[in-house]
Amino acid sequence: xxxxxxxxxxxxxxxxxxxxxxxxxxxxxxxxxxxxxxxxxxxxxxxxxxxxxxxxxxxxxxxxxxxxxxxxxxxxxxxxxxxxxxxxxxxxxxxxxxxxxxxxxxxxxxxxxxxxxxxxxxxxxxxxxxxxxxxxxxxxxxxxxxxxxxxxxxxxxxxxxxxxxxxxxxxxxxxxxxxxxxxxxxxxxxxxxxxxxxxxxxxxxxxxxxxxxxxxxxxxxxxxxxxxxxxxxxxxxxxxxxxxxxxxxxxxxxxxxxxxxxxxxxxxxxxxxxxxxxxxxxxxxxxxxxxxxxxxxxxxxxxxxxxxxxxxxxxxxxxxxxxxxxxxxxxxxxxxxxxxxxxxxxxxxxxxxxxxxxxxxxxxxxxxxxxxxxxxxxxxxxxxxxxxxxxxxxxxxxxxxxxxxxxxxxxxxxxxxxxxxxxxxxxxxxxxxxxxxxxxxxxxxxxxxxxxxxxxxxxxxxxxxxxxxxxxxxxxxxxxxxxxxxxxxxxxxxxxxxxxxxxxxxxxxxxxxxxxxxxxxxxxxxxxxxxxxxxxxxxxxxxxxxxxxxxxxxxxxxxxxxxxxxxxxxxxxxxxxxxxxxxxxxxxxxxxxxxxxxxxxxxxxxxxxxxxxxxxxxxxxxxxxxxxxxxxxxxxxxxxxxxxxxxxxxxxxxxxxxxxxxxxxxxxxxxxxxxxxxxxxxxxxxxxxxxxx
Numbered sequence: 001x002x003x004x005x006x007x008x009x010x011x012x013x014x015x016x017x018x019x020x021x022x023x024x025x026x027x028x029x030x031x032x033x034x035x036x037x038x039x040x041x042x043x044x045x046x047x048x049x050x051x052x053x054x055x056x057x058x059x060x061x062x063x064x065x066x067x068x069x070x071x072x073x074x075x076x077x078x079x080x081x082x083x084x085x086x087x088x089x090x091x092x093x094x095x096x097x098x099x100x101x102x103x104x105x106x107x108x109x110x111x112x113x114x115x116x117x118x119x120x121x122x123x124x125x126x127x128x129x130x131x132x133x134x135x136x137x138x139x140x141x142x143x144x145x146x147x148x149x150x151x152x153x154x155x156x157x158x159x160x161x162x163x164x165x166x167x168x169x170x171x172x173x174x175x176x177x178x179x180x181x182x183x184x185x186x187x188x189x190x191x192x193x194x195x196x197x198x199x200x201x202x203x204x205x206x207x208x209x210x211x212x213x214x215x216x217x218x219x220x221x222x223x224x225x226x227x228x229x230x231x232x233x234x235x236x237x238x239x240x241x242x243x244x245x246x247x248x249x250x251x252x253x254x255x256x257x258x259x260x261x262x263x264x265x266x267x268x269x270x271x272x273x274x275x276x277x278x279x280x281x282x283x284x285x286x287x288x289x290x291x292x293x294x295x296x297x298x299x300x301x302x303x304x305x306x307x308x309x310x311x312x313x314x315x316x317x318x319x320x321x322x323x324x325x326x327x328x329x330x331x332x333x334x335x336x337x338x339x340x341x342x343x344x345x346x347x348x349x350x351x352x353x354x355x356x357x358x359x360x361x362x363x364x365x366x367x368x369x370x371x372x373x374x375x376x377x378x379x380x381x382x383x384x385x386x387x388x389x390x391x392x393x394x395x396x397x398x399x400x401x402x403x404x405x406x407x408x409x410x411x412x413x414x415x416x417x418x419x420x421x422x423x424x425x426x427x428x429x430x431x432x433x434x435x436x437x438x439x440x441x442x443x444x445x446x447x448x449x450x451x452x453x454x455x456x457x458x459x460x461x462x463x464x465x466x467x468x469x470x471x472x473x474x475x476x477x478x479x480x481x482x483x484x485x486x487x488x489x490x491x492x493x494x495x496x497x498x499x500x501x502x503x504x505x506x507x508x509x510x511x512x513x514x515x516x517x518x519x520x521x522x523x524x525x526x527x528x529x530x531x532x533x534x535x536x537x538x539x540x541x542x543x544x545x546x547x548x549x550x551x552x553x554x555x556x557x558x559x560x561x562x563x564x565x566x567x568x569x570x571x572x573x574x575x576x577x578x579x580x581x582x583x584x585x586x587x588x589x590x591x592x593x594x595x596x597x598x599x600x601x602x603x604x605x606x607x608x609x610x611x612x613x614x615x616x617x618x619x620x621x622x623x624x625x626x627x628x629x630x631x632x633x634x635x636x637x638x639x640x641x642x643x644x645x646x647x648x649x650x651x652x653x654x655x656x657x658x659x660x661x662x663x664x665x666x667x668x669x670x671x672x673x674x675x676x677x678x679x680x681x682x683x684x685x686x687x688x689x690x691x692x693x
Contacts, residue, residue: 008241041066070092083234105179183218214232227438251416281390287577442455486530598615
């Protein structure tokens, strides 16, 4: 291991020399040593050995690329093993190896599992746009439905998030998988309070059992424990190889109040033409940086038409005081997981391709594997969650987002270190993990049907007087047991509050002055989030926000703001952020799952059908409609980033009978003249971006 580290350090010496010169003669003088250090992508054709190697290692997928030796080694490992784990730095080129393998071996059924919709879009662009002809024989799906018939005799690539695989047991669609790849697999590590980790482990468990070959990808994993108890023990490969260098400069501050001013000082000192990420641990602090620092900068005169059109749309759809608009007007972009997908894609594409916008404010979405071209990153604060320590693994995962092959030899990270913050060492970033699937987890035992090993769950099932099948269908595939138990206790605690609210709402429907549906939403919210609620006023505000969004008319965020402000006095920036978060993540995922389980508790509690039917129709049914739960075709458009108000328009024009992504593209292209004039700006942008060859 020491030798490996020494080799990488030697590589970095030479990469630093390359960064300092543009003289081909200097590069040529270094080429023999570059080749010896496996930096074949830089030794190029300067030596006879490099010429021979690059001819031998030429990519089958892309004739302009020669694979470096570690990539060649990975391809052999994948080919010769039924299961493998690949751990290598961010700039290594792991994802390219996956596409190279698919193109070379041409497996029939390919499933690629990624943690976020943003990564689905990135994978999709690499296949559909960059290598359109090379993958033309494949049908490419980014959604999956039990109601659809898939032709598994033909070649198919499914690019999915883990929750789509587990939801409604959709993994049962696959009888067998020829090639499975799961990205960012450090997320398989057990976290008892994280329901997503359980779902990811379930996706891995079910899919790996029916896969002829699977590959798991991650950075900085030193070892994975207890893989020998898996049905197929994966071959573990790790590498420190990186063709770029990441510098870290630690900048100490004596008080946390100086974080923003120091970040601004660094930002202003960096060349304005250098692509720079500015990272914040929370959306709240990102927004605060905009309102405290960025708004003091001058507004750009004569904004580019594309930027101006987006801002005009966002002012009408969201709000003129939205911090993202204030940032854009001053030359900054914003990216976080709460922002609608189409707007995130607009931000990323503008950052990548617009030379006037070289600053991107971001949060932990960059830890989810989203790749950007950045020369610098300013880490304003290390924390990323309220209840989780920010580790060296997280830190260097962020640092690794700088530097890019053939664009930036060197990536620079500027870490603003407060008095209570840690110093991070690169060696500490490598961690040993254990997948929850191999631990003594009651939730996993239940999924494996090893019921004798999950006594708490079985006792709970007995207490509810339900069957194992009931728990599995209505509860077990949605949340882990600890979350379910907390939810059940909260249901008992607030049941009378809920029933009183439902009765008041039903009774009011018989009068001339029906009350707001908030009388139902508020107790449901109390049950869902009991341990997080501190003040009734805040809970009332949150419930009012949720109620305004769960509306069949699909109101604009701006309309919801005006509605909520009639009854609550609150900071406009906080209100906008809350509504966007609830609309684009919380309602569809956390709230819906928990309310569906609350409904199960109510039915099992023999609550009258009039009450339970109301929950179905006025809450869950509307959420199903708003997020296209029963329309795979519309859901595909939604997951592409098309703004929801435009989805019905597109559907009415092209119908819902399209097969895969390419079929959808062709239909949109055929009807482009009818579609584009009727689209809102962001949908038009997404469509044009998806249709570009």
